[in-house]
Amino acid sequence: MTNSVDLDVSALMSIAAVERDCGLAKDTLRVWERRYGFPQPLRDAHDERRYPADQVAKLRLLRRLIDTGHRPGKIVGHSMEDLLALLRGPEAHGPEPESPAAREVLARLAAHDAERLRDFLAALLTRTGLRAFAAEIAPQLAHAVGAAWARGELEIHQEHLFTEQFATVLRGAINAALGAGAPRDRPRVLLSTLPQEPHALGLLMAEAMFVLEGCRCISLGVQTPAPDIATAARAHGADILALSFSAMAPAAQAQAGLAELRAATPAAMEIWAGGACPGLRAQPGVMVVRGLDSIGPAVAAWRLRTGSSQAPR
CATH class of the missing domain: 1.10.1660.10 (Multidrug-efflux Transporter Regulator; Chain: A; Domain 2)
Structure with a gap:
């Protein structure tokens, strides 16, 4: 009370x-x-x-x-x-150990230095490559920043600064990959999140992995109503509708949204759901993709199922 x-x-x-x-x-x-x-x-x-x-x-x-x-x-x-x-963590006796990259990010956030933070992230991406940056580095840095915020070492505006600078760098790398001249046709992937799901980094990391597999991607960004997602997916002739759900997404709401989208889209259009939502599970016509590293094999399996000859980059 x-x-x-x-x-x-x-x-x-x-x-x-x-x-x-x-x-x-x-x-x-x-x-x-x-x-x-x-x-x-x-x-x-x-x-x-x-x-x-x-x-x-x-x-x-x-x-x-x-x-x-x-x-x-x-x-x-x-x-x-x-x-x-x-x-x-259960074995820790002090703050969780952080990688050198995480320590550098936290130091630049503490200094409120947006430009140097962005430069560092861009250099890190160049050194590691887009695949490792999206699938490995991004989750590690996001966890370190979130943990520092939860401990009271960062303010919410600093966490937002990290998200924006990271998204800027990752979006630039995705655009560069798209402009590199590799042929892109199938599968056509439409990406979004449902309302009440504002977390954009997971969606952007998934887009990077799809792009690396030679997919043609259309992102609607976050918090798109289910009817609008379905309309856009039909308009773009999407082969795959990819939805991201963070750990904060209520499982019942996620499952209901997926069911609504399945009912509103052609049966031949596959729906893939991914993210950290603990209650996320497969349902008729909806496949759950566990982890960013699973996107590549899932795309390869889709090409085998459909007879598509489009090769990854």
Whole structure:
């Protein structure tokens, strides 16, 4: 139950501010409040929820742990100390070790140096190549930044800065690959996420892997209504409709959205779903692709099934 008190709310956060800061939807906050007894917001004079700083800090940790695969019901009741221990890993006695690249990224974020951060990421991409950058480096750096944010070492604007600079560099590399002159025809892949799924990096990393396999990709970006995705997929003659779901995506909502898309698209158009959503599962006419490294073999299998001779780059 929430508390109604007379207080100075200037130091407290509204539910909208918590949603922006923690990346947890308002509906999720309300459900946790009812189901798990946390958070326990106060109420202002207008009966609006207001969240103290200690609760917001714990919500940040919870979101990060859910991003790594933990289930809310198993961790919401844990103390901050226990949550930090989970974030560091069972064998850790201090902050999780970070790669040299992650340490460099965190240092440039701490210095608020967007230009040098972008230059470093671009140099890293050149050194490792697009495939390793998208499939291996990107998840490692995103985890390190998210963990630092959850520990309170970075502000939300610094996490957003990383996301934007990383996306800029990765998008540039994808465009360069598309402009390299390799023939691209089949499969035609339309990529997007459903509403309430704002995480764009996973979608962009998947696009990079499809491009490396010689696919023709059309990205609608994030948070596209299912009817619009279906309309676009038909308009572009997509062979594959690829949807990304982060660990924060409610499993029931993800499954319902996939079922809606399956019903609204031609049977010959395949629907592939991927991402860290723990409840994501195959259903009739929908294939789950586990991991970015699985995209290449899945595309090769599609070409065998359909008799397409289009070769990867």
